[in-house]
Amino acid sequence: MPKVENFPRAHRFTVGERLTCQTLDLLTTLVEAAYARDKLKLLDLAIRRINGIRYLLRLAKDLKLFSAESWAFSAERLDEIGRMAGGWKKSIA
Numbered sequence: 001m002p003k004v005e006n007f008p009r010a011h012r013f014t015v016g017e018r019l020t021c022q023t024l025d026l027l028t029t030l031v032e033a034a035y036a037r038d039k040l041k042l043l044d045l046a047i048r049r050i051n052g053i054r055y056l057l058r059l060a061k062d063l064k065l066f067s068a069e070s071w072a073f074s075a076e077r078l079d080e081i082g083r084m085a086g087g088w089k090k091s092i093a
Helices: 009-035 039-062 068-092
Strands: none
Touching: 009 039, 009 068, 039 068
């Protein structure tokens, strides 16, 4: 999220804002899933949000809003979160 603050103004309030909101929504969804009885629906939603964030990160990279190192770090962390969410869903199903 601190990287979004450094986006150029033209993209900070479009791609940057969407990226920030989606990331916070993902965090909220995962916390809700931890305490919910019906975890599968929330985990499905979280996985969909992870995929959406993945596309936004790719767009930010293509627009050169991230350095290659920042994008690689973010993509690796997001993949890790995706694997964890997928494993969590698989253990429940």
